[in-house]
Amino acid sequence: MKTEQQQQIGVNGSIQGSGVTRENTSVIVTAADGRSLRITPYGDGIVRMQATRADERVFSDSHYAMVERHDWPGEFAMERRGETLILRTEELEVQLDTMTLAASFHHLNDTVPVLREESPVRWRDNEILVSFVADASEHFTGLGHGYFGRAESVDLRGEVIHRNYGSRQIEQAPLIVPFYLSSKGYGVFLNSTFPNRFSFAAGGDYSMAIETHGFDARMDYFFIGGRQLASVLDHYTQLTGRPRLPQKAMFGLQLSDKGHDHNSATPSDETWWKRKITEHRAAGYPLDHVVNDNRWRAAGGKRCESKLEWDPERYPNPSAYGQWLTEHGLVITLDFNRCIGQFTAGWDDAFNLPNPGEIDFKESAPDLTNDKFRKWFWQSFHNNALKPADGYPGDALWIDEFDEQGAAPKDMILADGRSSAEMRNYWFFFIAQSLVADGWDKADLNKRPYVWVRGMTAGAQRYATLWSGDIYPDNKDMAHTVRAMQLAGLSGFPYWGHDAGGFYDWEAAHGPDEDLYRRWAMALGAFSPIWKPHGMGQSRWPLDRSGTSQAVAKQFTAQRYELMPYLYSSAHMAAQSGLPIARAMLLDYQHEALAWQYDLQYMWGDSILVAPQIEAGKAYSVWLPPGNWYTFDQKPAPQQGGREITVNPESGELPLFVKAGAIIPQREFALSTAFIDKQALELMVFAGADGSFELVEDDDVTEAYRISGEKMTTRIQYLHNRQELTIAAAEGTYMGAPLSRDLSLRLLGIDSAARVLVDGRAVPFQYENGEVTVLIDDVPMGEGLTVRVES
Numbered sequence: 001m002k003t004e005q006q007q008q009i010g011v012n013g014s015i016q017g018s019g020v021t022r023e024n025t026s027v028i029v030t031a032a033d034g035r036s037l038r039i040t041p042y043g044d045g046i047v048r049m050q051a052t053r054a055d056e057r058v059f060s061d062s063h064y065a066m067v068e069r070h071d072w073p074g075e076f077a078m079e080r081r082g083e084t085l086i087l088r089t090e091e092l093e094v095q096l097d098t099m100t101l102a103a104s105f106h107h108l109n110d111t112v113p114v115l116r117e118e119s120p121v122r123w124r125d126n127e128i129l130v131s132f133v134a135d136a137s138e139h140f141t142g143l144g145h146g147y148f149g150r151a152e153s154v155d156l157r158g159e160v161i162h163r164n165y166g167s168r169q170i171e172q173a174p175l176i177v178p179f180y181l182s183s184k185g186y187g188v189f190l191n192s193t194f195p196n197r198f199s200f201a202a203g204g205d206y207s208m209a210i211e212t213h214g215f216d217a218r219m220d221y222f223f224i225g226g227r228q229l230a231s232v233l234d235h236y237t238q239l240t241g242r243p244r245l246p247q248k249a250m251f252g253l254q255l256s257d258k259g260h261d262h263n264s265a266t267p268s269d270e271t272w273w274k275r276k277i278t279e280h281r282a283a284g285y286p287l288d289h290v291v292n293d294n295r296w297r298a299a300g301g302k303r304c305e306s307k308l309e310w311d312p313e314r315y316p317n318p319s320a321y322g323q324w325l326t327e328h329g330l331v332i333t334l335d336f337n338r339c340i341g342q343f344t345a346g347w348d349d350a351f352n353l354p355n356p357g358e359i360d361f362k363e364s365a366p367d368l369t370n371d372k373f374r375k376w377f378w379q380s381f382h383n384n385a386l387k388p389a390d391g392y393p394g395d396a397l398w399i400d401e402f403d404e405q406g407a408a409p410k411d412m413i414l415a416d417g418r419s420s421a422e423m424r425n426y427w428f429f430f431i432a433q434s435l436v437a438d439g440w441d442k443a444d445l446n447k448r449p450y451v452w453v454r455g456m457t458a459g460a461q462r463y464a465t466l467w468s469g470d471i472y473p474d475n476k477d478m479a480h481t482v483r484a485m486q487l488a489g490l491s492g493f494p495y496w497g498h499d500a501g502g503f504y505d506w507e508a509a510h511g512p513d514e515d516l517y518r519r520w521a522m523a524l525g526a527f528s529p530i531w532k533p534h535g536m537g538q539s540r541w542p543l544d545r546s547g548t549s550q551a552v553a554k555q556f557t558a559q560r561y562e563l564m565p566y567l568y569s570s571a572h573m574a575a576q577s578g579l580p581i582a583r584a585m586l587l588d589y590q591h592e593a594l595a596w597q598y599d600l601q602y603m604w605g606d607s608i609l610v611a612p613q614i615e616a617g618k619a620y621s622v623w624l625p626p627g628n629w630y631t632f633d634q635k636p637a638p639q640q641g642g643r644e645i646t647v648n649p650e651s652g653e654l655p656l657f658v659k660a661g662a663i664i665p666q667r668e669f670a671l672s673t674a675f676i677d678k679q680a681l682e683l684m685v686f687a688g689a690d691g692s693f694e695l696v697e698d699d700d701v702t703e704a705y706r707i708s709g710e711k712m713t714t715r716i717q718y719l720h721n722r723q724e725l726t727i728a729a730a731e732g733t734y735m736g737a738p739l740s741r742d743l744s745l746r747l748l749g750i751d752s753a754a755r756v757l758v759d760g761r762a763v764p765f766q767y768e769n770g771e772v773t774v775l776i777d778d779v780p781m782g783e784g785l786t787v788r789v790e791s
Contacts, residue, residue, distance in 0.1 A: 019098060020085060025075050027087060029098055037101045037121075041074035044090040045226060045235045048191075049103065051121035051128075051219045059218050064193060066429065066459035067222075068241040092225045105186065105223045114184045114225075118206075121219045126212045128219045134206040138184055139596045141586060142490045143198060144177030144458070149468035149484025149498065150477070154584050154599035156180065160202045164195045165455065166424040171406045172469030175484075176425045177458040177491035179224075179236055183590055187224035187232040189239065189458070192217060193425040213410055213421040229590050230579055237492050237578030241462030244436070245575040246450040246495060247395065248568055248700035249331040252288025252673045253557055254532040255280075257295060259511065259539035262302075268295045269314035270321050276541065277328065284554060285542055286561050286671045290325065291333045291398070291534060297340070304339035304361070309384040310392070322393030329672025331395035334385050338401040339364050344380050351376070353420075355412040359405050368402075368430040369416035369423055377431075378439030388445055396450040399431055403455040403469070429457035432464035447701050452497060452530075461492040465530075473502025473512035473535065478520045479614050482600050485528060489580025490587065495571070500525030503535035511537030515616045517545055518552045518652030524612045526556035527604050527654065529571075529581045552652035558669050564676060565665035565695060570605035572696040572711075581605060589625050594644070598623040606693070607662030607686075608632065611647065611655040619648035622655060628688040632656035635748050637770060638688050660688030660749070663716050663725075665695050673700065679738040685718050685725055687749035692717045698734045710734040712781070723750065723789040730781040740778045745787060747772040752791040759785050 019030040026040040034054025041047055050058045061070040076087040076094075087094040093106040095113070097120075104116035118131040140156040143163050153159075165174045178190035180198065188208065190196055195211040210217055222239060226232035237243065257268035266272055273290060280287055296315060297306035310318045325332055341347055341364035349363075351373040356365040366373045386394040410421040431453050440449040451464035468484055471477040481498050488496035501512035501521030512521055512535075521533040521540060533540035542553035560567070570581045580587075583603040589595035601611040601622055609629070611622040624641035631639075638660050639645075647655045658664065664684040670676045678697065685691070695714040704710035715728040725745065753772050756765040766773040772789055779785060 042072040047223045129209040131207040134201040140200045142180040144175030144491045145484045145487045147171045150480040151483040155596045156200045160199045166406045185227040189222040191220040215419045233578045240459040243461040249288040254289035256291035256534045258293045307343040319391040329674030332393045333396040335398035357408045367415045369414040374434035399453040428455045429460045432460040436463035465495045467497040470503040486584040494574035494580035497530030500533040515651045522556045523654040526560040527610045562666045569696045594623045609657040628660035629657045661691030662686040663693035680742045682744040685747045725787040729784040743776040745774040757788045
């Protein structure tokens with residue numbers, strides 16, 4: 001017979017007088033004063049904590065949709081030790097004081113908690129608060145980013161952050177993700193859209209609060225385990241949804257007509273675009289994505305003097321134009337400014353906020369909780385712009401200026417019956433959901449959606465992404481961009497973008513100068529998830545810049561397109577696990593103190609370290625993590641890491657380092673990702689350590705990779721001590737996949753080479769300056785091979 005301390009409680013059962021009951025997979029603990037805490041396992045690595053007062057019930061699971069699903073498997077094993085209730089999964093343990101309802105969280109078999117509530121959930125005035133015990137050595141990151149992505153540090157320790165939208169009129173591009181990660185190997189996600197506040201050991205205060213503004217709110221948070229930050233991020237994106245992978249073309253170069261003088265004799269119409277693209281390509285520059293800014297639209301083609309449909313004079317035959325784009329390996333963005341809503345067919349003034357307050361464009365200030373507006377929004381794109389039945393072009397939607405409704409009153413009641421105070425942080429989720437989940441996904445367009453909005457909300461990564469707004473073309477915003485890119489990736493948005501080079505200097509009335517264009521628009525831009533040089537003032541097209549800048553553009557466009565197999569495989573990894581393309585150093589090196597300090601450098605995928613030059617002509621430090629590192633461009637013998645080095649590149653040069661053991665797949669340069677030869681593959685192997693890589697390929701365009709698993713994966717491994725490279729047989733296939741490969745293998749850092757064996761047979765090779773090169777033609781996809789270098 002079990003003692004009281006060991007007693008187990010069955011499903012939907014209780015211990016008489018204990019205040020502890022089960023309800024399905026949840027355990028509900030009620031204190032003497034009527035406060036309750038519902039604790040629910042979401043699998044083995046996540047625990048949900050929902051607190052209520054005596055007269056309250058928890059919100060329904062459908063109250064918010066930031067969490068993708070709630071039908072998770074898992075059940076607590078439960079043990080009672082006096083007044084302490086112990087709940088266990090296969091990975092976590094929660095210890096709860098049944099008198100106070102204060103909890104502590106452990107990774108299984110760890111005696112010391114990684115997170116402990118200093119006091120239980122408290123309600124005071126218009127605030128619901130939970131405080132944690134501050135650890136003197138703990139660091140924090142994530143939480144999305146603020147307006148314009150202006151972050152002073154990726155390490156949030158010592159800061160008090162209000163990650164909210166809606167305190168003033170113009171608050172561009174907030175990334176509202178109430179999820180953070182700790183250096184101790186856990187994360188916390190606050191499942192509420194009410195205004196929030198996080199204190200990360202500021203003045204010793206480690207707490208999380210929501211501000212109710214007098215409305216009905218709940219403290220509802222998820223503790224997310226993992227030990228390693230990559231695992232925590234994996235769990236978080238399982239919970240809130242995997243990022244939606246764009247078409248491969250979206251990772252190519254994107255250029256717009258923004259810098260063109262629309263009042264000139266050659267407006268940016270179809271003729272202008274064709275001429276510009278032809279000249280650009282003839283000069284040897286690649287291009288994938290044509291970004292239209294206003295001028296494609298009818299009724300004036302201006303920012304706020306137009307409507308959502310094609311202009312019949314500038315684009316007399318959109319279907320034929322779309323065919324021309326396809327033939328030239330191009331995709332196209334169509335934009336929407338909020339101010340044109342009222343001029344677009346089907347607009348109803350009843351869509352507007354009931355009390356917009358003092359905001360711009362009050363006549364086009366929709367209430368995004370209004371399901372009639374959301375339905376109209378998608379139908380306007382589908383019926384007036386995309387027009388799939390007529391073959392009109394359209395691969396991406398650019399949604400602008402919905403982040404300029406912040407001054408609208410918080411106390412108004414919206415169409416769904418909730419307050420603006422509760423819903424405004426949710427604004428961008430509604431946009432993404434209406435255009436993708438309720439629109440694009442149901443329209444059978446046979447291509448992946450790519451929707452970018454100036455602002456985003458947690459969970460919306462499964463539909464859309466964002467960019468950082470009208471940032472300044474200066475060194476300060478360049479530094480902010482490097483950090484914001486990392487914070488976005490740490491918050492579930494790996495396909496984050498920005499206007500490379502900066503959008504516009506509103507005070508000095510110019511775009512980036514030649515130096516900044518080289519350092520930011522080209523160098524940093526080429527190593528950003530989305531590469532979109534865009535903005536007012538000077539043109540961002542390479543042929544419109546100086547000869548020096550054109551040479552830099554030629555270098556980085558070639559480098560990005562050659563690295564496309566590496567980049568696109570990393571993009572697939574982001575969609576599978578949430579692990580971002582541009583990774584903060586702390587993600588791979590969380591226990592290294594310097595990884596939390598060096599936030600103006602980052603990892604590009606698994607193996608490449610990028611250290612952009614923020615100030616021209618100024619030397620700066622780069623931290624090389626432990627291990628051996630190669631200089632990517634020069635590829636000499638590796639240098640020892642675990643130290644800081646000084647670099648001082650020329651304007652437009654970008655220090656790149658590759659860790660020993662890296663396997664970097666490349667393909668020959670092409671003028672579009674659509675024209676890249678998939679039958680030829682080059683593998684660069686950087687000797688000095690064991691390494692592996694998973695090459696992922698698909699049809700580049702459709703959802704078949706996700707819906708029906710139509711993709712091809714090739715596992716590649718290098719064993720340093722054996723100087724042996726193994727390329728496994730490809731697994732899976734997709735429409736249009738090649739049947740064989742021509743391989744070019746380059747092994748760098750090899751001290752000597754007497755012969756090279758492929759599957760045990762000697763083959764011709766070249767050896768020079770520590771590099772072994774082997775060419776192997778016509779290798780069937782279904783067959784693997786092993787290459788070994790003998791000294």
